[in-house]
Amino acid sequence: MAKKLSFFARLSYGVFFFLSKYIIIAKTTIYKAENAARKDVEQMSKDKKLVEAITPINEDFARWYTDIVKNAELIDYSSVKGCVVLRPYGYAIWENVQRILDGMFKELGHENVYMPMFIPESLLQKEKDHVEGFAPEVAWVTHGGTEPLAERMCVRPTSETLFCEHYAHIIQSYRDLPKLYNQWCSVVRWEKTTRPFLRSREFLWQEGHTMHETSEEAVAETTRMLECYREFAEDYLMMPVVCGRKTDSEKFAGAEATYTIEAMMHDGKALQSGTSHYFGDGFAKAFDITFTARDNTLQHPFQTSWGVSTRIIGAIIMTHGDDNGLILPPAVAPIQVVITPVAQHKEGVLEAAAALKKRLKDAGIRVLCDDTDNSPGWKFAQYEMKGVPIRLEIGPRDIESGNCVLVRRDNGAKEVVALADIESTVHTQLDELAKALFERALNNRAQRSFTCATYGELEKAVEKDVGFYKTAWCG
C-alpha cells in the first residue's frame, strides 16, 4: 500500500478513504493559470466591445477562475505576494459563511474564544510531528521595535499549541470536560505558489479545538463536525461532497486521523473543502494536560480540531460558475435579487423600483436596486458576473401591466411575473435555483466518476480522465 501511495503522490493526486471500504482517488492539484489564452481574450474583448471579457471555462480553467475573482470584485491583489484584499463583495460572502457556520457550531454547544496570533518557538516545538509539518512554512517575528527578541515567535499557522497551553491551565477535572472551543481568525503559512482563496499566505478561517474525557467521545466529535461541514456544503452551498479519511501522507501534522469533505470542481478535480482531525492524546501528553478522572486517577484528555477556510469561496466559484461569471447559492449571496429599472428617467419607474425593493426587503430578501445611469445591458452583464441569483427588470410596460420580468442566473430563463405576489414568487425561485445548482453539480460529479476493479486498470484510467475513482481492491 505504501508503494502505491507514493506513486499517487508523485502524480499530484490526493488519495483518501471513502467512509465505506472504497478509496477515492482524485486529482487535487491547486490550479495554476497559463499565459496562452490571455491575448486572444483581450483581442476578443476589443472586437466585441465587451467591457470585461473572461476566459471561457473550457479554454483555460485556471485563467477563468482568476478572471472571476477579479472581475466579480471579490479581491484585489496587494503588494504582499499571496496576501489579497477581500473587497466588500467578497468579504460579504465570507460573512454569510461565518454567520451560518457559527450558528451551527453554537447549536452544537461550541463557544467562541480568541487566541494570540504569536506562538513562541519553544511552544511550537513541543509536539514533534506538528513542528516538523509546519516549521518550513511559518513566518517568524524576530524583533520588537528595534530590539531583537530573546525568543523568536511565529505567526500562527494553526493554533493547536496555543489551545493546548491554555487547556493545560483550565482543565483539572473530568467535570471540566468536554471543552468545545472555536475561534474565527486568520492564519499565516508561507506558501511558495499562491492562488486567491485556494492557497494564500494569510487566510481567514475558523478552527475548532475540543477536549474530551474519552477517546470514543473525541472520535464522535470528529465525525460530528465532519457531518456538520457536509451539511453546510450540501444544504447551504449546494455543493455535493464526498466524506472520507486522508491517507497517512496527507493527514494533519500531529493528528492520528484526518477526515475531509472533498468537492468536485467543474473540471473534475477535487478540492479539500473542510477538515476534521482526531488527535488522540498525543498533544495532551506533549503539553502535559491532565485531569482527575471519575476513579480519581490522573489522565490525559482526548482532542480534536476542525476547520473551514476562505478556500470554501474558491470552491463555490469553481463548482457553480460559468462563462458569464460567478453563480452564488442564495444562502451566501450578498445580493439575492437585483432590480434593474428600465427607462428609469421616465415618470414612475424609479418609484416603482424602490417600492419593489422595499417589499422584498421586508420579506427578508437581500435586495439591491441599481439606479445608476449605466445602461441596462451593462447592469445585466455586471450582476451576472457577480453571480446574483435573480434579476428583476421593471420598466414602463411592466408597471402598466402590473408585472415585472424575472431572470434566473443559473439558466438565463426570463419570465414575466405578477407584482401582486412577487415575494412568494421570488422565494420559490430562489429555492428552485438552489436545488438546480445542486443537481447540476451532482450530475457533473456523476459524469466524472469511475469505478476500477484492479490497480492496473486504475493506473491507465487516471491518465485518461480527470475525476473521482472508486476502487474495491483496497479493503
Next chain:
RNA sequence: CCGGGUGUGGCGCAGCUGGUAGCGCGCUUGACUGGGGGUCAAGAGGCCGCAAGUUCAAGUCUUGUCACUCGGACCA
C-alpha cells in the same frame, strides 16, 4: 532555491536601427439615450520600476538592483 518572461497614465498594451510618449478601456463634464455590455462632444491624468554608466541626446543601449509573473523544485 533553479530557469524563462515582464516592469511605460487606474487597467491592458504599442513605442523599429537612440531625437524628448501614444492607443484602447476606464475616469470627469454635458447632451441625447435606455427591455442584453449605447452614441456624440469636450476634458483630466505619465520622474517610462529604481540606481549608475555610454552619448550632444536614453522609454529605447550597457551594468547593477528591486518587484511581479510563469515553469520546475518544495509544500497536510
